[in-house]
Amino acid sequence: MSLPLPFSPALDTREVLSVGELAAAVKALIEGSIAPLWIRGEITGCKAWSSGHWYFTLRDATAQVRCCMWRTYAQRAGRPPADGTSVYVLGRPVLYEQKGEFQFLVQRLLPTAALGAQQREFERVKAALARDGLFDAARKRPLPRCPDRVAVVTSTDGAALRDIVTVTRKRWPCATLFVIASRVQGDGAAPELVAALTLVNRLEVEVCIVGRGGGAREDLIAFNDESVCRALAAVRVPTVSAVGHETDISLTDLVADLRAPTPSAAAEAVFADTADVRRRVHELGSRLARSLGRRAELLEERLARAGDRLEAAVDQRLARERHRAGRLGAELDALSPLRVLERGYAVPRDAAGRVLRRRAEFTAGRPFTLRVADGDVPARAE
């Protein structure tokens, strides 16, 4: 019986890999095919280096994995976990080539007990708020149609504010955003959010957006905080909660008048598109113009009718006056001095035309005229 030799003399050395090449190939295989994932295990030997990085081993009954947590992530996790702590970690497997060692690079670490406590607190707060009617549909206020003044409670260094500004600038550039900065995660976020929401009531705004960009579930806990929810409920203007998490609902989402899935969506919900408003203004303008047109026509008709009546009234009055004038003429005629003269009387007048009524008014030798029916007759007193 002959055994096949593992390496025959015909070995082609050009097909032999270096150690580095093998490590690189394995690295590519591992890192290319396993997406970030959560794993569960128990911590042993956690070492927090002065650089801020943490190294520990995660194990269960059957296996163990070396874990590494870079400073950026370790900072968010709080204190290094004690041996035996049961945790969930989010990360991805990598190959540490220099040591030929496979490691799990951890981004998030959550003690399972803390998670359980968080869940219990969430349920407690939710029940308390529900009992006080803070989720009632009857409480929900409609948003104003196109507000000019909007409060935004969020972190100033997150994407949330940038997204809100971008959407608002595009849709409703008439607006002014009043940004009240608050941390939105970590210790101290909840009291800052409460202070910011309380401050909203001192601003003259028409609506309030509170929120943050997407994050892991434990980054959103400030938005499940009871005091934050109650402060949100106490905001006097309609509120929009935009806590960017696709799957989880935060309690502020339930308390707010409107829940938006992301800060951008919140801005879209709050601000009408200017194009719509321009159309509306245009339409109102033409309706206004037509409304006057109708009025003007009515007015014209009315004036025409009034004119006709006035004319008729004047005609009638004139006829009456003419008739009266005729009658008066006859009466006057009867009294006319000419009629008296016709009957043979004469009227003496001096050179100035004054009527001479008494003897004393006649002077011997002075001429005067006598007015008779058909004219004047020169005369002289003797």
Next chain:
Amino acid sequence: MSGPPAGQPSLADELERLEAIVRALEANDLDLDAALALFEEGVGRLRSARERLAAAQLRVRAVLQDADGTLRDTDIDA
């Protein structure tokens, strides 16, 4: 202590009022003086709305609270 001044009525309020004016005029049951006064108001609001839309430039203000509780707001670059 007061917040930043609100200034003029919001554009939304202005449009609501304009809408009400147009409806009232269209209903045609006002006396002439009232109708003309409303029309004049409507023209003013329409002009103001158009100007505001034309001049629109988003403002982003940071609201800050001083140690004594006074509120200030300043432009921020966003």
